[in-house]
Amino acid sequence: MLNKININPDRQKLIVYIVLTVVTFTVFWQVNQYDFVNFDDQVYITGNSHIQSGITLDGFRWAFNTRYADLWHPLLWISFMVDYQLIGLNAGGYHLTNLIMHILSTLLLFWLFNRMTGTIWRSAFVAAVFALHPLHVESVAWIAERKDVLSTFFWMMTLCLYVYYTEKPAIKRYLLVLFSFVLALMSKPMVITLPLVMILLDYWPLKRFESKKGNLILWQLREKIPFFILSVVLVIITLYAPDMPDIKQFSLGSRIANALVSFVIYLEKTFWPHDMAIFYPFPDQIPIWKVFFASLLILLISATVISMMKRLPYLFVGWLWYAITIAPVIGIIQVADYAMADHYHYLPSIGIAVMLAWGIPLFFPRESTRKNILFPATIAILAILAVLTWRQCGYWKNSFELWNHALKVTKDNNVAHINLGVVLIDEGKIDEAIDHYNKAIRIAPDYAEAYSNRGLAYKKTGQYQYAIEDFSKAIRLKPDCSPAYINRGNAYSELGQYQRAIEDFNGALRLKSVYADVTYNNMGNVYNKLCQYQMAIQDFSKAIRLKPDYAEAYSNRGFAYANLGRYQMAIEDYNKALCLKPDNVEAYSSRGAIYAKLGQYQPAIQDLNKAIQLQPDYTLAYNNRANVYLNLGNKELGCYDARKACALGNCKTLEAAKGKGYCH
Helix, strand or coil: CCCCCCCCHHHHHHHHHHHHHHHHHHHHHHHHHCCCCCCCHHHHHHCCCCHHHCCCHHHHHHHHHCCHHHCCCHHHHHHHHHHHHHHCCCHHHHHHHHHHHHHHHHHHHHHHHHHHHCCHHHHHHHHHHHHHCHHHHHHHHCHHHHHHHHHHHHHHHHHHHHHHHHHCCCHHHHHHHHHHHHHHHCCCHHHHHHHHHHHHHHHCCCCCHHHCCCCHHHHHHHHHHHHHHHHHHHHHHHHCCCCCCCCCCCCHHHHHHHHHHHHHHHHHHHHCCCCCCCCCECCCCCCHHHHHHHHHHHHHHHHHHHHCCCCCHHHHHHHHHHHHHHHHHCCCCCCCCECCCHHHHCCCHHHHHHHHHHHHHHHCCCHHHHHHHHHHHHHHHHHHHHHHHHHHHHCCCCHHHHHHHHHHHCCCCHHHHHHHHHHHHHCCCHHHHHHHHHHHHHHCCCCHHHHHHHHHHHHHCCCHHHHHHHHHHHHHHCCCCHHHHHHHHHHHHHCCCHHHHHHHHHHHHHCCCCCHHHHHHHHHHHHHHCCCHHHHHHHHHHHHHHCCCCHHHHHHHHHHHHHCCCHHHHHHHHHHHHHHCCCCHHHHHHHHHHHHHCCCHHHHHHHHHHHHHHCCCCHHHHHHHHHHHHHCCCHHHHHHHHHHHHHCCCCHHHHHHHHCCCCC
16 A cells, blocks of 8 residues: 555565565464364364375375265365375364465465556555455365365466466466466366456456457467366366255255345455354345345446446456356355355455455545555554454354354354254263254254254163154155264164164165265174174274274274184284274273283283273273183282172172182
């Protein structure tokens, strides 16, 4: 906003780079301390065995071939694999990667507009609004939305390389632009609009149209057609998606009405960022006056900027940047059951910032007025945005805060009730969770996930029949609801109805469930209960192949090997389980029991001591240690442990010891 400062331009630019970096890093730094959230983070990272295999050749093949999570974005998967290879499941590291990508995109954005226009402070304003707007918290703080910050980084890189190419057209420079665009496409399909934005920038501020008046269409086609071809290919890949029956389908009329209203709401939230939530429910009805007002406003602004496009080209370019980049995600083509999403504002907001940066100074023609009024006002506005963004980041602290806030700022949000219920179940607050699931069902009686989750809550309280009824309802509403099959199978297993449990687990596997590793592990447990240990080993091995660090599956397979008398293989599995999960009480106890059978009493006692140390009321460990001491002739310690186990509810060893005259 300042054109003349008594500092040379290079130092001014350096100051901008430093301030943008430091301020953005400071405002968002708190996310480094936050955890994963229970909305897509499990699908993308914490429950994704491909990511948790780290950097492997098979992982690269999977990343480029999969349509997992319904989109093709191989670079996103590879970025998560790199993070996992470096930091495991430390959520702070993933947040930090997102923040770094956001800062880099901000700096590239400043470079881009400064290079094109030669105006440092207007370009700095555009970059600052992008960096600090509260609506962009979702793209940065939500680990699963890595695709936003990653694709935007390559979007900015592509445009920077494009400007570099336009300054001195050469095939090498052109190929660099094309390559960067490919990387952007492999990060998120939303960037398909980038070729259109290139054409806008050709008009202003690059002003390439002025030197190509004779053959505009031919020139643009020849230069941009490879980009359009790549965009069309990705559109085909994206639209060729499997059916998603869990999403409530809305009529075309409803989607168009919502798109028009959402288009204006994004504008409203640009200037007044309020009531931001991770999920905005699709409205059952949209008042016709809202649709009419939104349509009229869009037409008026569009007509105005078009009428002034020659005199004020930056308004025209900024408005079309906003409209074009938001069009693919405005919801006319339905890919989800929400009305809008904050992260869709991430790229389009740049267009509005451009309109403000070059439009507002028109009202302050005098240089002194700009310095004395406009510059301080701009700093104040950016400071307010920074405070609002810092506050908005706080709602991403954990899943409870996130969904609790969503319920406060939205109405009839069944998804928020469901996900808050998941948090409450994890905290052991089952009754509160069931209350939220009941509310979700009242809002959306045909939403399968609510029944599936309520069934899980009933199962945790031992109300297996209620649980099975809810799982069955979920399956009727959504025949491919794999979690409902898995959880109903677990409920049947608890009731001893093992054949039904196996049928449900097989049903989940036929659906190519993303929880296949868990399903195989659960089915293996059923075979263990049926004493079909070889079948159990086969299923546990499949679970381990899908998830090589699956500690529970190693422990369960160790149990099956032990029952087949294959003690060394059992010990190896328990060793692996304990390496992956050092606090696995059952693994210590079971390995100790095997050592005892092999006559290796000292390591047996060490393992059983460790199990009791980790869980002082673990009855089986006391019984096993009692048997070891009795076999060693130490009746005092053996009887003490046997009595301890009996006091905890299992008197089997004590009674056997009394029968042999060891204990009185």
